[in-house]
Amino acid sequence: MVTQPASDPGLLAFYAAKSNQPRRGEALKTGIKEEDDATLWANACRVMDRCSEPCRGGKREPAGLLCLPQSDLPNSFLFSFRRLRIEMEGEELTAQQTALYDRQIRVWGVDAQKRLSKASVLVSGLNGTVAEFCKNIVLAGVGSLTLMDDRLVSKDALHANFLITPDDANSRRSLAEVYCSSLREFNSMVHVSVEKGNLPQFDGSFYDKFDVVVVSSISLKDKKFINQKCRERKKRIAFYSVECRDSCGEIFVDLQNYTYSQKNSDSTVDCHLEYPTLEEAISTPWRDLPRKTTKTYFAMRVLECFEASENRNPGDTSGLDLPVVLIWRKKLCDLQHVNESLVPDGLLDRLLVAGSREHPPVCAILGGILGQEVIKAISGKGDPLKNFFYFDAADGKGIIEDISPALRS
Amino acid sequence: MAPGSQLEAVKAAKVLMVGAGGIGCELLKTLALSGFEDIHIIDMDTIEVSNLNRQFLFRQSHVGQSKAKQFSVVLNGLDNLDARRHVNRLCLAAEVPLIESGTTGFLGQVTVHVKGKTECYECQPKPTQWTLPQFWQHVKMDQEKGEDISVRKFEVANAGAWRRELALKAIPVLLLHFVHSVVWAKDLLFAKLFGDRNQDNDLNVRSSDVDGSKTTENVFELSPDEDPISYGQRIYDHVFGYNIELALANEETWRNRRKPKAIHIKDVLSEISFQQNGALENCTNEGTSISAMSTLDLKNPQDVWSLEDNSKVFLEALRLFITKREKEIGSLTFDKDDQLAVEFVTAAANIRASSFGIPMHSFFETKGIAGNIVHAVATTNAIIAGLIVIEAIKVLQNDFRSYRMTYCLEHPSKKLLLMPVEPFEANKSCYVCSETPLLLEINTQTSKLCDFVEKIVRNKLGMNLPLIMNGSNLIFEAGDDLEEDVAANYMQNLNKVLAELPSPVTSGTVLTVEDLQQELTCNINIKHREEFDEEKEPDGMVLSGWLERAKDDQLLSNGQSTLLGTKRKISEAQESSENLARPFSETNAANQEIPQQIDDNNDDDEDMVMLDGPPEASKKKRFK
C-alpha cells in the first residue's frame, strides 16, 4: 500500500533529518507504526552516527519508542521516500496516484487532482515561507515546479527552513539547487527543476510555460513588473506574492478575470471575480478603504516606500531605521489625507526589527494558505481569496482584505 | 527560530506530541524549526489508550504523593475521541497544559486547555457515542419515517468513531442513502457471510419473521455439494430479491415513499455471462492480491459500474472468498485495505442502492465511506501545526491572557479565515475537571449493573478501567489481574439488577466511579425512574449534571463545531468572544456578509446529533 505523504513516518524522519537545530539528550522519539515502517525506522537508525538506543529489529513494541539522532543526518536518510516514486502514466490518474492522493481527492475531487497534475508553477525568491508553500504543492501533486533563486545558500538561510541542512550551507550551491534536490524527495511524481537567472530579465514568452507565478523576497518594483508580464500573456497566469516578517505575513493574489464554479447540490453556479493588479490595488486611495482595514496593510506600504527609496532588499531593515521610516509614514499619510495613527509606531518597529527573519509557525501558516489558494486557482474549485491575506501571530487573526480601486468601467 | 524573549522558554521546554499522523509530521517540523530541542512523540496508532498510563506524563514514586512533572506541554494531534478524553484526563491530573487540534478537509481547530485557566477538553459535552445496534436502529427509523433527511452524524462507539463522524460529515444528502447501503453491505451482509455467524444480525430477523420453515441460518450456509457460483446466486436472490419482496409485503411502510424493487440474478445476468464468470479459474491471483476487479478486467476504481458489472463483482468476489480465502471465513472483519472485501461491499451496496433507486457509486467512493477515510489536506495540517506552536509558545511563557482557540475556516467569516477566540472558562459542573456529582435517572428494578457499566461508565464517562463503589462496598472493578473468585463475584454482579445487588442500588444511593489510571473520580446520585422514551432515551437511563449547564447555555444549545466534538457554533463562539469576553484590540468591518459556516439543523429528536451541512449546503446559503 502506498503511504500517504502527509502522514508518512518517512516524512517525520525527513523533517527530523533536515531540521538544523542541535538537540540534546535523547531528544526525539517516535512510535513505530507498522512492521514496514518499523523496518524503515530501524534502517534509519543504522545510518545514524549517534543512535543512543539500539534498534529493535522492526518489532512492534508496546512502548513503541525509537530514538532518532541528536545530530544532523546524512542525506541517505531520504531513502524512505523511495516508496513514493511512481511513474506517471498518460492523462488519467493512475491507480497509484489515486492511492497516493486518496485523502485529498476526497476533499477536492478527481477533476481537480487531474488539473493539478498538469499545472506548472514558477517560484522566484526562496525563503522559509516559500519552502512551506513548495512542500505543500509538491505533496499535493502539482505537475511541475520551477525554482528561481541564484543566491548561494548561507547560514542565514538555515533559519526557518527545513529544506536546507547545515551541510548545504557550505556547499556553494544556489538556494534553488538545494531546494530542488530536497523537494524532489517529497514526491517523485512532481517534476521539480531549477531555472537560473533573474525573473524580471526574462522574456514574456518564458511566462507562457507556467500557470502560476509566485514571487517573494523581491522589491516592489520587480513584483509590479512581473505581475504586469503575467497580465500581458494570452493565457491567464495567476500571480502571487508572499512576504513574512517574523510574526507578520502578507499574501497578494492576482487571478485577473477569474471565473470559477460553485457546485450546489443540484446545480452549478458560475462566479466571477475581477482582480486588480498589484499596482492598481496599492494605488487605491487609503481614504476609500474601510476604516477597519488591517493596519498591517498600511505598514507594509510604508516599508515598501522606505526600502525603495533606500534601494534596499525587502526585509533588509533594523530597528535603527525607525526614525527614517516615521518620516516616510508622515509623507505617505499626508499624501493620502489620513491620520498618521493609521500606521502605529509599534507595528512599524516590530516589522523593521524583524527584517527578513521569519517565524517558522508563521511560515507554516502562510505557506499553507498560499498552497491552498494556488490549488484552488488551478483546480477552479472553491472560493479564491481576493486579494490580500494577512496573518499576525500577535493577535492570531488570519484576515482577508479586498483592496481594489473603484471598478473600472 | 523564535525571537530572543521566547527562545529561552522554547529551549527549556520538554514537549510531548501525541499522535504522529498528518498533523504530527507538520508539527514536528515546525517545532524543530522554532527552536524546540526536547521533543517526544507518541503515536496512538501503536499505543493502546490503556497503555498510555500516567507514568508517561509524570513520574510518581508513590500514589498520592506529589508528582514531578515531566512535560512542559502536551500537544495533541489525535483523531479519536477516546484517546483525546484519556489524554485530557492525564493532563488534568498531571497539571500539564494541553493543546488540542483537529482537521478535516479545509477545516481545522486548535484549542488550549490549562487547568485553572481555561475549560478542559471535556467541559463541553461530547456528541453521543452510539453503539452499532443503536446506529442501525436510527438508520431504520429514518427509513421507516420515509424522510428525506439532511446529513446527520452517526457516531458509533468504537475506536473509529471520530473517523466515522468525519466521513459522514461531508457527505451530501444524496449520498446519505448510499451510506445506508454501504453500512448494510459492510456491517450486515459482509459480517453475516464472512464474519462470526452467531452474531445477532438484522438479516436473520427480517426473513425469519415470515419464513418459518426455512431458517435464515440455512440460507447463508454453503452446502457441501454446492458450487460457489450457485451459492452466490442463491445469496443474491435471497438478499436482493426475497428480502425486498418481504419488505414490500408490508404496505404500510411504503405508503409515503418510493418502493424498492426486488432484483433477481436471472434478470440481470444471462446464462452465458455466468459461464464466462465462472470460467476464470486460471487467474493468477495469490494472497492479498486476490481481486474480482482484476479477473473481471474492471481497471479504474473511479468508474461507477453498471448493475450487471456489480452483480458480476458480487458473485466473483464471493466465489474468490470461498475458493481462495476459505480459512478466513467465519472470522473476517471488514478492513478498508482488504481489496476483495471492499469490492464485495461496493458491489453489494450498489445492487442494494439500485434496488432502492439510489445512485450507485464507484469503488473509490465506496471505499472512502466504508473505511471511514478521513478527508485530509496537507495544507490544513501545516496551518494547524503552525497555530499549535504559536499557542505552545504562549503557554510556555505563561502568557495566559493571550491564549486563543483558533478556527481554520473554509469560507471566511467577517473577513477572517483564521479566527481566534478567547478560551472559555472551565464548566463548573464538568464531571472531569470539577467535583460536581452527577445525577443518573435509571430504572433500578430492571436495569442491570452491566447496562450501567457499558452505557454510562464506559460510553458516557469514557473510563477504561473503572472501579465502582456503593458507599464502602466495592461492587465492580475492571482489570486482568483480579483473583478468580473476585472476578466471578463481579461477573455475578454485572448480571444483577441494580436493586438486587448485595449492596442494593436504589433511589438516593450515591455511587462512586473511579478510574485510577485516569485519576478520575465521579460521584453519581441515583434516582429511580420507571419509564423512558424509547426513541428519545434509547439507553433507558439519563445521565445529567454535566449536561445541565450546556442545555441552559445559549451558546451551546444549537449547532456545533464538530471537529473536536464540542457543541458550539463557530459564529456564536465568535460573537461571544466579541460581546461577552474581552474584545480584541480591533474589531473587523461588520458590513461583510457573514457566511453561515454551520447550518442550524434543528430536529425534534434530541438524541440525534445534528451535523454541519455539507460544504455545498453552506455555499448555497451564501449565494442565495
Ligand SMILES: [Zn+2]
Ligand atoms: Zn472540564
